[in-house]
Amino acid sequence: xAGLTPTYNRLNVMTGMAALWMQPYDPNTPAVLPDDDEVLGxxxxxxxxxxxxxxxGVTFGFARKANDIMIEEQPGPVDxxxxxxxFTVAVELSEDTLETMRRAYGGGEINTTAPGAGQVGTKELVxxxxxxxxxxxxxxxxxxxxxxxxxxxxxxxxxxxxxxEVETTYRRSDQQRTYKCTFTSLVPPEQVVIRELNAxxx
Amino acid sequence: xxxSNPQAAAGSGGAASSEGSGGSKTKLxxxxxxxxxxxxxxxxxxxxxxxxxxxxxxxxxxxxxxxDVKLISDPPPKKGS
Numbered sequence: 505x506a507g508l509t510p511t512y513n514r515l516n517v518m519t520g521m522a523a524l525w526m527q528p529y530d531p532n533t534p535a536v537l538p539d540d541d542e543v544l545g546x547x548x549x550x551x552x553x554x555x556x557x558x559x560x561g562v563t564f565g566f567a568r569k570a571n572d573i574m575i576e577e578q579p580g581p582v583d584x585x586x587x588x589x590x591f592t593v594a595v596e597l598s599e600d601t602l603e604t605m606r607r608a609y610g611g612g613e614i615n616t617t618a619p620g621a622g623q624v625g626t627k628e629l630v631x632x633x634x635x636x637x638x639x640x641x642x643x644x645x646x647x648x649x650x651x652x653x654x655x656x657x658x659x660x661x662x663x664x665x666x667x668x669e670v671e672t673t674y675r676r677s678d679q680q681r682t683y684k685c686t687f688t689s690l691v692p693p694e695q696v697v698i699r700e701l702n703a704x705x706x
Numbered sequence: 707x708x709x710s711n712p713q714a715a716a717g718s719g720g721a722a723s724s725e726g727s728g729g730s731k732t733k734l735x736x737x738x739x740x741x742x743x744x745x746x747x748x749x750x751x752x753x754x755x756x757x758x759x760x761x762x763x764x765x766x767x768x769x770x771x772x773x774d775v776k777l778i779s780d781p782p783p784k785k786g787s
Contacts, residue, residue: 550737550778551737612740614741614775615741616744617744618743618745620745
């Protein structure tokens with residue numbers, strides 16, 4: 505006799521990478537997601553900047569810590585109230601640029617000098633003592649739906665900071681240089697946008 | 707939700723918006739407010755919008771693209787250019 509097979513939808517079982525996008529945080533011009541008509545994999549326009557290659561993809565984290573509300577008359581909690589809640593995005597950036605270093609180290613300024621007659625072009629990164637704020641966007645594929653083979657899922661965290669202990673190893677051939685970053689959301693959860701395309705236009 | 711930011715890509719991957727516009731001026735700034743892009747002693751793009759001639763804009767855009775520097779232009783570059 506066959507055992508129980510729970511009801512399932514195999515199309516909802518997803519794998520696949522995510523792309524990360526970032527822009528400087530501006531309280532006067534809050535970051536917005538690209539237009540909903542834009543297809544999965546579309547290049548998000550400036551001020552969004554791609555974070556590029558990663559060592560092991562992107563990890564989107566959510567953690568809620570709750571306090572149990574207890575009463576003497578019941579052995580288990582009668583309620584749970586949120587004590588803390590956080591969204592994090594962890595990634596090990598694999599493109600060794602000054603822009604990557606700025607993101608990993610939590611902020612800074614990049615001063616570029618163009619080449620000229622007898623003058624080479626340079627870029628200089630000055631790490632800031634204060635933590636810089638960014639807006640972070642994430643895009644991955646959502647489960648396919650009727651008429652949509654590769655719909656998008658997009659996440660917007662309007663204000664994040666990057667705080668991490670970054671160690672970059674310079675090796676001859678063992679591994680590329682990487683920059684481990686953790687971006688932490690600084691906004692209430694209600695301001696984090698998690699949206700996906702799930703039906704085509706009629 | 708549509709992207710309501712009227713500014714658009716320039717510099718790396720973008721194109722000079724004032725190219726062929728008959729001497730019209732373009733405002734440029736660095737993507738990050740703390741950054742600077744120095745073409746020469748007189749021509750420096752900062753984090754604040756600053757107006758540049760069509761000739762300077764073209765030079766700045768070309769140099770920014772070569773050095774992978776992101777700038778914001780106002781008006782934004784024409785679509786498809």
